[in-house]
Each structure stands twice: as structure tokens, then as C-alpha cells.
């Protein structure tokens with residue numbers, strides 16, 4: 001079914017980004033997202049910025065044990081990150097989300113129970129987002145403005161009504177260390193270091209011990225390279241206009257940016273050269 005849909009999308013000349021954000025339950029599944037040319041300002045895989053700014057994002061939490069550990073580390077580094085939380089987990093540990101927000105991190109909506117929005121009715125998607133929006137507001141005192149669909153799966157139509165109804169920006173990513181496959185902390189670190197560039201949105205998950213283990217040396221190394229860490233909303237506020245023609249970045253490895261792009265593109269992390 002994915003093949004047919006992909007083919008259809010290509011024929012329709014819609015830019016296609018293939019990305020993976022699986023959870024253990026569906027880790028074998030490939031996922032795709034569509035970055036349509038007509039939705040600049042709604043969807044972001046990365047942001048064109050004039051400085052060494054990046055956004056670290058952590059999905060699927062909060063985790064009772066791992067997220068507090070990560071928050072301690074981020075605090076020690078004075079780094080602000082963005083957490084795309086699962087509503088169910090927020091309901092279970094609202095105090096962790098409260099703490100994250102209090103410490104300056106951004107909280108985004110990652111659905112209530114991590115279903116595939118691309119295959120759901122509008123009402124079901126609405127309910128997933130609404131319940132999580134409410135849980136986040138109750139934990140932090142404010143409503144989120146960002147949403148990341150589970151698996152990066154969302155239709156162009158959903159993207160637009162969700163944006164209209166909730167005011168959300170849809171945040172994907174351009175750096176994916178595939179940490180959900182639990183490749184070991186050094187691999188997670190090396191993949192992030194290799195792929196991250198100014199404006200990157202780095203995906204990882206604060207529910208995997210190896211990811212949290214990888215973070216001290218990853219953050220040290222990113223800092224040593226001169227990167228500065230901001231939340232996703234801060235990164236978007238720093239956006240500068242892109243050159244008028246597509247300009248592949250180092251290594252011919254352009255991120256599937258959501259800014260207007262005339263041709264189909266795939267996120268580079270689908271073929272990580274570091275994959276064993």
C-alpha cells in the first residue's frame with residue numbers, strides 16, 4: 001500500500017520526504033511524510049538560519065527515569081531542547097513535563113497514544129491532539145504550538161486542517177540517528193555528529209537508555225563544533241530566506257526542508273552510511 005501511495009504522490013508532483021520515527025511497537029514500519037510546496041511556514045524538517053543554531057528534539061516521553069536524567073544533563077549544559085510528548089505519558093507523569101517547561105524547554109504535541117495519523121479519521125486525529133493539548137496545558141500552563149505526527153506520518157490535508165484548527169506547526173526533522181533501533185550510544189552520537197548542520201532539527205527519543213547514555217558526549221562534541229542549542233520555535237524565529245535555487249549542502253546531503261522545494265526529495269538519513 002505504501003508503494004501505491006508513494007507512486008501516486010510522485011505522479012502528483014508532490015514533494016515526498018521519507019522519514020522514520022518508529023516506536024518499538026512498529027519499529028519495522030517505514031514511514032513517510034509529505035512536504036508540499038504550498039505549505040511553507042507550516043511544516044519544517046530544518047530551518048535555514050544564519051548561525052550555528054540547532055534544535056535537539058526528544059520524542060515519546062516523558063519517561064519516569066530517563067527524562068529527569070536528561071533534564072539534569074541539559075541543565076548542566078544550559079541547553080534548551082524540545083520535547084514531543086505522548087499524552088498518555090504526560091497524564092502519568094505531569095510533574096516531569098512541568099519541570100521541563102519550567103526549565104525553559106519547549107513542549108510539543110506528539111499525540112495521545114502514538115497512532116498513525118495518515119490512516120485515521122479526522123475525528124480520531126482531533127481527539128488524539130485535543131487530549132494531549134489539554135494534558136500539556138494542564139502540566140505547563142500553556143498550550144503547545146508545535147506538533148510532530150507519530151512516525152512523521154500525516155497527509156497534506158490533515159496538515160492544513162490541523163494547522164487551521166490548532167494553530168500548530170508540523171515539525172519533522174533532518175537528523176535521525178535511528179536511536180530507536182538501539183544501535184549503542186557511540187553510534188547514536190556519531191550519526192548525530194555526522195548529519196547535524198546549522199538549522200538542523202535533531203530527532204531522538206528520551207525513552208531509550210542508550211540515547212540518554214549517548215547525550216553527554218554528543219552534547220560535548222556538538223558544543224566543541226560550535227553549535228548553539230535553541231528550541232524549535234526559537235529556531236523558526238531565526239529563519240532567514242533560502243537562496244532562490246536549491247543548494248545542496250555539504251556532501252550533496254540536503255535536508256528535506258519544508259520550505260518550497262520543486263522536486264521530490266527524501267531525507268538523507270534513510271541511507272545512513274554509518275549503518276552497520
Ligand SMILES: [Zn+2]
Pocket residue numbers: 021022023059060110114150151
Ligand atoms: Zn514518536
